[in-house]
Amino acid sequence: MPQQLTIGLFGFGVVGEGLYKILLQTPTLNAQIKKVVIKHADKIRNAPDELFTTDADELLSDPEINVIVEVINDTDAAFRIVSTALKNGKAVVSASKKMIAENLPKLLLIQEATGAPFLYESAACASIPVIRNLEEYYDNDLLSAIQAIANGSTNFILSRLFDDGISFSEALETAQELGFAETDPTLDVDGHDAAYKLQIILAHAYGIICQQNDFLFSGIRNIGLRDAQYAREKGYQIKLVAQARKLENGGLAAFVLPQFIKSTHPLALVKDEYNGVLIESGFSDQQFFYGKGAGSFPTASAVLSDISALSYNYRYAYKKLAQNKGGLGLSDDYFLSIYLSFEENTPIPLHHFESIEEWHREPGFNYITGRISVKTLWRNELWRQRGQSLILLPDAISDKPSTRRDTLKASLEAFLN
Ligand code: HSE
Numbered sequence: 001m002p003q004q005l006t007i008g009l010f011g012f013g014v015v016g017e018g019l020y021k022i023l024l025q026t027p028t029l030n031a032q033i034k035k036v037v038i039k040h041a042d043k044i045r046n047a048p049d050e051l052f053t054t055d056a057d058e059l060l061s062d063p064e065i066n067v068i069v070e071v072i073n074d075t076d077a078a079f080r081i082v083s084t085a086l087k088n089g090k091a092v093v094s095a096s097k098k099m100i101a102e103n104l105p106k107l108l109l110i111q112e113a114t115g116a117p118f119l120y121e122s123a124a125c126a127s128i129p130v131i132r133n134l135e136e137y138y139d140n141d142l143l144s145a146i147q148a149i150a151n152g153s154t155n156f157i158l159s160r161l162f163d164d165g166i167s168f169s170e171a172l173e174t175a176q177e178l179g180f181a182e183t184d185p186t187l188d189v190d191g192h193d194a195a196y197k198l199q200i201i202l203a204h205a206y207g208i209i210c211q212q213n214d215f216l217f218s219g220i221r222n223i224g225l226r227d228a229q230y231a232r233e234k235g236y237q238i239k240l241v242a243q244a245r246k247l248e249n250g251g252l253a254a255f256v257l258p259q260f261i262k263s264t265h266p267l268a269l270v271k272d273e274y275n276g277v278l279i280e281s282g283f284s285d286q287q288f289f290y291g292k293g294a295g296s297f298p299t300a301s302a303v304l305s306d307i308s309a310l311s312y313n314y315r316y317a318y319k320k321l322a323q324n325k326g327g328l329g330l331s332d333d334y335f336l337s338i339y340l341s342f343e344e345n346t347p348i349p350l351h352h353f354e355s356i357e358e359w360h361r362e363p364g365f366n367y368i369t370g371r372i373s374v375k376t377l378w379r380n381e382l383w384r385q386r387g388q389s390l391i392l393l394p395d396a397i398s399d400k401p402s403t404r405r406d407t408l409k410a411s412l413e414a415f416l417n
Contacts, residue, residue, distance in 0.1 A: 003066070005030065005066060005311055006032060006067065007023075007067045007068075008037070008067070008085075008090075009033050009037070009068075010059070010069065010070045010071065011071040012052070013071070013073070014296045014299070015299045017045070018296035019069065020033060020047055021297075022304050026304065029308055030311065034064065034065055035058065035059050039054070039072075041054050056081060061088065065090065066091060067090060067091045068085035068091070068093070069092075069094075069307065070085075070093070070095070071303065073182075078096040079099050079103050085116075086116040087113075087114055087116075095120065095302075095303055097120075097123040098192070100123050100196070100200060101197075102211075108321075117310060119314070121303075123197070123200055124150060124197040124201055125291070125293050126275065126298045126299045127291040128275055128293065129289075129305065130277050130289060131200065134146075135204045135316055135317065135320070136319075138281055140207065140323045140324065140328075142283065143206070143280075146243060146245075146278070147242075147277070148201065148243065148275065148276065148278070149240065149274075150193075150277075151188055151240060151293065152272075152274070152275060152292070152295070153180045154188055154189065154191075154220050154240045155240065155270060155271070155272065155274065155275070156174070156272050157172055157220065158237075161223075161228060162237060163271070175273070178295065190219040191218050191219035191220075192219075194242045194256045196212065198243075198244070198254060198256055204318075205244065206320055206324060207318070207324030207325075207328070208252065208254075208324065210254075210330060214330055215330055216374065217255060218257055218384060219258075220240055222384075222386065222388060222389040223258060223389050223391070224389060226364070227341055227391060230341070234260065236260035236394070237263070237268050238258055238260060238391060239267055240256065241261075241267065247333070247399050248399045251328070251331025252331060253334050253374070255374075258392065259393075261394065262394050266278050273293060274290065274292055275290075275291060275293025276290045277290075332374045332375050332378060334374055335372065335373050335398045335399075335400070335401060335402075336372060336373075336392060336396045337357075337395070337398070338369065338370065338371075338377075338391070338392055339367055339393055340367060341365070341367040342368075342389075343366070346366075346388060349380065349382065351413070353368070353370040353371065354370070355370050355401075355409060357370050371401070371402055373401075
């Protein structure tokens with residue numbers, strides 16, 4: 001028999017209100033919200049006044065409440081709420097990807113000590129059931145790669161830039177109005193949000209627990225109209241892709257970077273606030289998950305699915321962590337094929353490139369494409385500067401340096417020196 005769930009909800013913003021409305025339409029779930037904790041008591045809300053309180057302890061110590069759902073913006077407060085609720089023996093559902101990604105080691109220990117379940121499907125790719133699938137379905141040995149568009153706001157902005165030709169700031173404003181963007185939208189635009197999601201995905205896909213600065217990530221801030229023009233000429237789209245791929249050296253390549261995507265690639269279908277996850281796995285080859293990655297109801301639908309899973313006593317087993325035991329780790333020993341566009345008079349350190357494919361110069365538009373080692377990208381932050389835009393070429397990852405003799409690089413170096 002499914003358990004009766006009495007919910008204490010923290011947060012009544014985009015996701016909290018969405019969940020409240022969805023629960024009203026799903027009576028068979030046997031789950032009711034008893035109280036909602038809000039920060040500002042004087043705001044007008046579309047729900048009865050008696051539902052709301054500003055007293056967190058009222059919910060955290062209420063023995064009748066057996067599930068805490070936390071969908072607030074404040075990372076530190078979210079961690080306090082989640083850890084206290086788990087310690088008080090309550091099941092917890094959270095949508096706070098930053099809080100989860102930053103505190104996963106502590107949250108694992110608390111789950112182990114308390115035995116209380118903690119679910120967060122909505123924290124990665126919102127409505128796409130990626131965490132539970134990675135956790136339950138895929139064997140670690142066979143999961144060779146994951147490529148994900150994991151941030152709805154940046155995908156929305158890139159779609160608007162490409163399809164409607166509107167400006168970056170206008171597109172970001174719309175993403176904010178529609179409730180896709182974070183309260184601090186730099187988290188979206190600079191790639192942090194996609195990187196938090198990649199951290200969560202790595203834990204459930206490969207049993208790798210890492211911090212954000214353990215892998216390379218950037219966002220879409222430096223992408224300009226010229227880059228979009230280059231993409232169009234080549235028949236590509238530009239997407240911010242969070243990805244992981246097993247390398248021949250036994251390590252895992254993982255990063256979040258913008259990438260040119262061929263029109264035949266499944267991720268090219270992913271537009272607006274949608275997310276997409278392409279999984280490559282032994283024997284099954286490619287599988288593609290697609291769904292809304294941001295917004296009130298899509299995110300709340302994943303929270304609802306966690307609540308429903310709790311009613312059947314579901315919990316994450318963290319199977320890959322148990323399987324991995326430190327065997328598979330992140331590697332920086334591989335190469336990426338990149339496109340780097342830059343402004344006139346920017347010194348481009350050609351010697352950093354391991355090989356060069358193309359070099360283009362015209363007034364107002366300069367770019368270079370070639371292969372570079374990830375260690376060099378880590379050490380050399382030049383490409384993050386304004387006026388420079390680094391975008392991965394399709395099929396960017398290679399294990400080994402190029403073996404062909406790079407005559408273009410040699411002649412360019414001679415020409416420029
Ligand atoms: N700001 C996030 C995004 C919300 O745009 O994907 C969903 O996690």
